[in-house]
Amino acid sequence: MDGKMKQQKNLTGTLLFAVFTAVLASLQFGYGIGVINAPQKIIENHYTRVLLEGSANETDTKSVQPSVKMYWSLSVSVFSLGGMVSSFFVGWIADKLGRIKAMMAVNSLAVIGAILMGLAPLGQAHALVIAGRLITGLYCGLASGLVPMYVGEISPTALRGALGTLHQLAIVTGILISQVVGLEFILGSETLWPVLLGLSGVPAIVQTILLFFCPESPRFLLIKLGKMEAAKRNLIRLRGDYDPTKDIEEMKKEKEEVESEKKVSIIQLFKSSNYRQPLIVSLVLHISQQFSGINGIFYYSTSIFTRAGISQPVYATIGVGAVNTVFTVVSVFLIEKAGRRSLYLVGLAGMGICAIVMTIALALLTQHAWMSYLSMVAIFLFVVFFEVGPGPIPWFIVAELFSQGPRPAAMAVSGCCNWTCNFIIGMCFEYIADACGPYVFIIFAVLLFIFTIFTYFKVPETKGKSFDEIAAEFRKKKLASRKGLKSTEMEYLGTSSEA
Numbered sequence: 001m002d003g004k005m006k007q008q009k010n011l012t013g014t015l016l017f018a019v020f021t022a023v024l025a026s027l028q029f030g031y032g033i034g035v036i037n038a039p040q041k042i043i044e045n046h047y048t049r050v051l052l053e054g055s056a057n058e059t060d061t062k063s064v065q066p067s068v069k070m071y072w073s074l075s076v077s078v079f080s081l082g083g084m085v086s087s088f089f090v091g092w093i094a095d096k097l098g099r100i101k102a103m104m105a106v107n108s109l110a111v112i113g114a115i116l117m118g119l120a121p122l123g124q125a126h127a128l129v130i131a132g133r134l135i136t137g138l139y140c141g142l143a144s145g146l147v148p149m150y151v152g153e154i155s156p157t158a159l160r161g162a163l164g165t166l167h168q169l170a171i172v173t174g175i176l177i178s179q180v181v182g183l184e185f186i187l188g189s190e191t192l193w194p195v196l197l198g199l200s201g202v203p204a205i206v207q208t209i210l211l212f213f214c215p216e217s218p219r220f221l222l223i224k225l226g227k228m229e230a231a232k233r234n235l236i237r238l239r240g241d242y243d244p245t246k247d248i249e250e251m252k253k254e255k256e257e258v259e260s261e262k263k264v265s266i267i268q269l270f271k272s273s274n275y276r277q278p279l280i281v282s283l284v285l286h287i288s289q290q291f292s293g294i295n296g297i298f299y300y301s302t303s304i305f306t307r308a309g310i311s312q313p314v315y316a317t318i319g320v321g322a323v324n325t326v327f328t329v330v331s332v333f334l335i336e337k338a339g340r341r342s343l344y345l346v347g348l349a350g351m352g353i354c355a356i357v358m359t360i361a362l363a364l365l366t367q368h369a370w371m372s373y374l375s376m377v378a379i380f381l382f383v384v385f386f387e388v389g390p391g392p393i394p395w396f397i398v399a400e401l402f403s404q405g406p407r408p409a410a411m412a413v414s415g416c417c418n419w420t421c422n423f424i425i426g427m428c429f430e431y432i433a434d435a436c437g438p439y440v441f442i443i444f445a446v447l448l449f450i451f452t453i454f455t456y457f458k459v460p461e462t463k464g465k466s467f468d469e470i471a472a473e474f475r476k477k478k479l480a481s482r483k484g485l486k487s488t489e490m491e492y493l494g495t496s497s498e499a
Helices: 002-010 013-034 040-052 058-097 099-118 125-154 157-181 193-211 218-224 228-239 245-261 266-271 276-290 294-307 313-338 340-363 371-388 393-401 407-458 467-498
Strands: none
Touching (some): 013 099, 013 228, 040 193, 058 099, 058 125, 099 193, 125 157, 125 193, 125 393, 157 393, 228 245, 276 393, 276 467, 294 371, 313 340, 340 371, 340 393
């Protein structure tokens, strides 16, 4: 009973306010992902008019079409390219400015990108949209690292998973909002699409104002700046009326470790054997999130819904977005009860089964019309399983696997890995789907099986554990692995000598 009371005390208004303010950046991230899809045809038509410079000649129109397709593809994919580049600088800007000032600084990129896209009809629309999407991508690459880092550092150990999930919840909420306001009768129209794109800067403006009232990360204050009294004050602000001694001692111990190992760069992160296991786990989790096929589902769902005879497949796609959001909320409550590892295993395995069912349904679609509805059910369940584990967990577990010293570098590398995989899937899925037809999801089923096996054997449970306890678990696995290797070698040598 006392433990429950203590946990409730830790969930203060200041903590909730700080987390809410931080994840406004995640909301904008999700909005940026989804906003470009709804008005595709309208924006392509505008690109065509700009490139033709008002000419209505049919021959000219045909010659312009390849350019329009290229500019549109670039408008979509340049967002991921921006994220890939900027994600490498997450650690640098977080340590240079601090978590709060870093989030304030990068918001300028979001506002600039939104202004460029909002002003697109006044100039070379394709150039302004591409430039705006690139700058917005640069912002999202930084935000996708800064937000989980800040939330992970200010959250009590008992609530770290649940609060960390709010990053993913804000992303999917942003996607859903963009899908709804992107409907033609709201903002996805011929005249209002620039407003739709320009609205992506609003959360950044709101967040900048609210950040003035948010406490800086106590871990950053003590470990990086050595300001113990300021760290204590912020801990009490965030956690309420409690004794911060235990948390301060943990941070002091972490500070000693950081000072002994000095600053950990990205190169050192890859070279050091101490970080190898958590780094591999972090990268594989981010790869599994993107290569699970979730983006392919969102791409392919419209055509499946069309085959199922739905007259307005866009609403069915919004339904997928709604399911996405609802079950992200569910995962917030599950994450601390079931644990990270368990939910990730259930999520990957469930997605793999759904991918197999989807493949069977798509392959038999021409023979049995009702298979379309089985495909729809499989799609919705695929999304459910994704949001139960593989969706939210990779974003915050990296902050749990690494101590303060290597954490910024690890967040940067993991973020870049996620963005790179996102870009690869975005660029290649359409071609793979054309080549494989209804069997495209067999590829993802195989990958999901591999990721499930890896998670079972290599991913530790981080629920309710301090950073030191998690590091100790990795050391234990490393030692067990070495003992196992030596034992195998001795057995082999013994066999050889007997022979």
